[in-house]
Amino acid sequence: MRKLLMLLGILWASPWTLLGIAVGLIGLMTGGRFRRVEHTLEFYGGLVTPLLKRLPVNPIAMTLGHTILGVSSDALDVVRDHEWVHVRQYARWGPLFGPAYLLCSAVLWLRGKDGYRDNPFEREAYSEAG
Numbered sequence: 787m788r789k790l791l792m793l794l795g796i797l798w799a800s801p802w803t804l805l806g807i808a809v810g811l812i813g814l815m816t817g818g819r820f821r822r823v824e825h826t827l828e829f830y831g832g833l834v835t836p837l838l839k840r841l842p843v844n845p846i847a848m849t850l851g852h853t854i855l856g857v858s859s860d861a862l863d864v865v866r867d868h869e870w871v872h873v874r875q876y877a878r879w880g881p882l883f884g885p886a887y888l889l890c891s892a893v894l895w896l897r898g899k900d901g902y903r904d905n906p907f908e909r910e911a912y913s914e915a916g
Contacts, residue, residue: 792825792877795874795876795877795878796825796852796877798877798880798881799851799852799873799876799877799879799880799881799883800851801851801880801881802850802851802853802876802881802883802884803827803850803851803852803853803876804851805850805851805853806827806829806849806850806851806852806853806854806855807827807853809829809834809837809850809853809855810827810829810834810853810855812832812833812834812837813829813830813831813832813833813834813835813837813855814829814832815832815833816832816833817831817832818830818831818832818833818834818835819831819832819859821859823862823866825852825873826852826853826854826869826870826873827852827853827854828853828854828855828856828862829853829854829855829856830855830856830857830858830859830861830862831857831858831859834855834856834857835857835858837855838855838856838857839857843902846858846861846864846865847861847862847865847868847869848869849869849872849873849876850876851873851876852873852876852877854866854869854873867914867915867916868911868912868915869911870915871910871911871914871915872907872911875907875910875911883907886907887905887907890905890906890907891905
C-alpha cells in the first residue's frame with residue numbers, strides 16, 4: 787500500500803517534476819550535473835545556479851515536484867531534508883502546490899509579513915527538517 791501511495795504522489799506531482807527536469811536539462815547542457823538520491827532527481831550547476839540566484843529570496847536550492855535544483859552539490863547536501871519536506875508537500879498538493887504556495891506568500895506579503903519565512907509550507911519544512 788505504501789508503494790502505491792508513493793507512486794500516486796509521484797504521478798500527482800508530475801507536472802512540476804517535468805518542469806524541474808526541463809530546467810535541470812538546461813543545466814546539464816550548460817555544464818551542470820545531476821544525481822538520483824532516493825526518490826528525487828537533483829540537478830546542480832550550469833545555468834541552474836544563476837537561475838536560482840535570480841529568484842527573489844536567492845535560494846541555494848528549490849524543489850519542483852520530485853526534482854530538486856541546487857546551486858552546488860554541497861548546497862544540496864545541506865538542505866536535502868528541508869527540500870524533501872517540499873517533495874512530500876508536492877506529493878500531497880500535486881499541481882495545486884505552486885499556486886497555493888504563491889497565494890500564501892502574496893497574502894502574507896499584503897499583510898506586511900515575510901512571504902517566505904511566514905509561509906506555512908516553509909514553516910512546515912523548517913520545522914520538520916530542523
